[in-house]
Amino acid sequence: xxxxxxxxxxxxxxxxxxxxxxxxxxxxxxxxxxxxxxxxxxxxxxxxxxxxxxxxxxxxxxxxxxxxxxxxxxxxxxxxxxxxxxxxxxxxxxxxxxxxxxxxxxxxxxxxxxxxxxxxxxxxxxxxxxxxxxxxxxxxxxxxxxxxxxxxxxxxxxxxxxxxxxxxxxxxxxxxxxxxxxxxxxxxxxxxxxxxxxxxxxxxxxxxxxxxxxxxxxxxxxxxxxxxxxxxxxxxxxxxxxxxxxxxxxxxx
Amino acid sequence: xxxxxxxxxxxxxxxxxxxxxxxxxxxxxxxxxxxxxxxxxxxxxxxxxxxxxxxxxxxxxxxxxxxxxxxxxxxxxxxxxxxxxxxxxxxxxxxxxxxxxxxxxxxxxxxxxxxxxxxxxxxxxxxxxxxxxxxxxxxxxxxxxxxxxxxxxxxxxxxxxxxxxxxxxxxxxxxxxxxxxxxxxxxxxxxxxxxxxxxxxxxxxxxxxxxxxxxxxxxxxxxx
Numbered sequence: 001x002x003x004x005x006x007x008x009x010x011x012x013x014x015x016x017x018x019x020x021x022x023x024x025x026x027x028x029x030x031x032x033x034x035x036x037x038x039x040x041x042x043x044x045x046x047x048x049x050x051x052x053x054x055x056x057x058x059x060x061x062x063x064x065x066x067x068x069x070x071x072x073x074x075x076x077x078x079x080x081x082x083x084x085x086x087x088x089x090x091x092x093x094x095x096x097x098x099x100x101x102x103x104x105x106x107x108x109x110x111x112x113x114x115x116x117x118x119x120x121x122x123x124x125x126x127x128x129x130x131x132x133x134x135x136x137x138x139x140x141x142x143x144x145x146x147x148x149x150x151x152x153x154x155x156x157x158x159x160x161x162x163x164x165x166x167x168x169x170x171x172x173x174x175x176x177x178x179x180x181x182x183x184x185x186x187x188x189x190x191x192x193x194x195x196x197x198x199x200x201x202x203x204x205x206x207x208x209x210x211x212x213x214x215x216x217x218x219x220x221x222x223x224x225x226x227x228x229x230x231x232x233x234x235x236x237x238x239x240x241x242x243x244x245x246x247x248x249x250x251x252x253x
Numbered sequence: 254x255x256x257x258x259x260x261x262x263x264x265x266x267x268x269x270x271x272x273x274x275x276x277x278x279x280x281x282x283x284x285x286x287x288x289x290x291x292x293x294x295x296x297x298x299x300x301x302x303x304x305x306x307x308x309x310x311x312x313x314x315x316x317x318x319x320x321x322x323x324x325x326x327x328x329x330x331x332x333x334x335x336x337x338x339x340x341x342x343x344x345x346x347x348x349x350x351x352x353x354x355x356x357x358x359x360x361x362x363x364x365x366x367x368x369x370x371x372x373x374x375x376x377x378x379x380x381x382x383x384x385x386x387x388x389x390x391x392x393x394x395x396x397x398x399x400x401x402x403x404x405x406x407x408x409x410x411x412x413x414x415x416x417x418x419x420x421x422x423x424x425x426x427x428x429x430x431x432x433x434x435x436x437x438x439x440x441x442x443x444x445x446x447x448x449x450x451x452x453x454x455x456x457x458x459x460x461x462x463x464x465x466x467x468x469x470x471x472x473x474x475x476x477x
């Protein structure tokens with residue numbers, strides 16, 4: 001959309017290649033933010049007060065940085081319950097393209113974001129540690145950042161903002177859809193802050209949430225939206241694997 | 254971990270068997286993957302695949318891993334009478350581990366994302382795991398200088414290009430005209446997160462490689 005008038009200008013007014021390049025270079029800064037990682041969670045672990053609460057938190061953080069004119073949704077799935085169908089995170093975030101607080105494109109569309117074809121999936125989207133910014137434009141610290149023996153305790157993480165905070169709640173499978181099995185992958189549809197049973201990664205049969213890696217490092221595969229589960233849904237449980245209860249927010253308009 | 258071993262040594266010298274068991278639990282997978290710590294230095298002229306493999310072997314030997322057979326992760330394009338060579342067919346079957354015994358990938362299918370699910374998830378190759386043979390992290394996007402461009406000459410599926418354009422600096426013999434496809438060892442930049450096929454270089458001289466965020470480095474895998 002934005003390129004079209006530039007192209008007309010180029011052909012009609014015979015702007016030199018150099019000037020056109022300069023215009024193109026300025027273009028990214030014109031894209032308003034439509035994607036961010038929450039700079040802080042609501043503070044109740046995986047209990048986000050459901051999707052509505054999570055969306056409201058996105059909206060509040062966006063409004064605090066002057067981006068409240070858009071409608072913001074959390075990138076979270078919920079699982080099916082009797083009489084309630086599942087909700088897929090990928091169906092909640094509009095059409096794209098999405099840009100971070102610095103105007104970098106995150107993905108062109110839903111298919112690009114999730115790698116809907118083998119070709120797209122192999123190349124990947126543009127979510128990296130350096131583009132995966134908070135609404136304040138800050139990098140979320142990742143694997144081996146501020147490494148410390150206590151960096152998996154919530155109280156330590158809270159007082160050390162530069163320690164690893166890369167685990168990002170999604171409750172989603174790699175394709176952006178909800179899980180269909182009977183295990184919990186969404187902290188009971190984002191209402192639970194129970195600990196796990198047992199509270200051990202990959203053995204937990206209780207409350208937990210699927211997380212992605214905002215820095216694309218670690219977790220066995222570096223997936224941005226579906227690397228593994230958690231040891232529970234309390235803040236302490238999320239912290240055990242370097243999570244703070246952060247999640248992705250997308251503008252749907 | 255270290256403390257408990259120390260305690261065992263100090264207070265329980267009798268249980269050598271137990272101590273050995275503790276030591277054996279430490280991940281001790283020999284290195285079978287690394288990023289070259291230094292380039293050959295002649296841009297895209299690596300002396301062909303043979304020269305690139307020799308460079309891998311030499312660096313591995315210097316790091317005490319010369320007992321394995323090392324191949325460069327590089328494709329070459331077809332020439333009259335000479336078929337193409339696919340990088341993915343040169344690196345054994347895995348699993349591969351870095352200099353710190355951390356897993357890179359279990360097998361060729363995971364490394365290359367041969368199914369949609371595998372491709373969407375990705376492998377364990379990322380900035381903090383794609384280490385040199387000396388166990389060091391390679392400078393990526395945001396670091397200075399950025400040297401994350403890894404020569405591969407390869408499509409995302411690990412195979413050689415089949416068109417007429419140059420994607421391999423003339424099968425790794427040119428340090429002048431031509432171009433090479435590169436991946437990003439930190440999987441950042443170029444609008445995608447590809448480790449093996451992010452973009453093309455602007456030329457094949459050492460200076461050209463530096464100009465797009467590289468140094469002429471490449472991936473080496475142990476085939477055995």
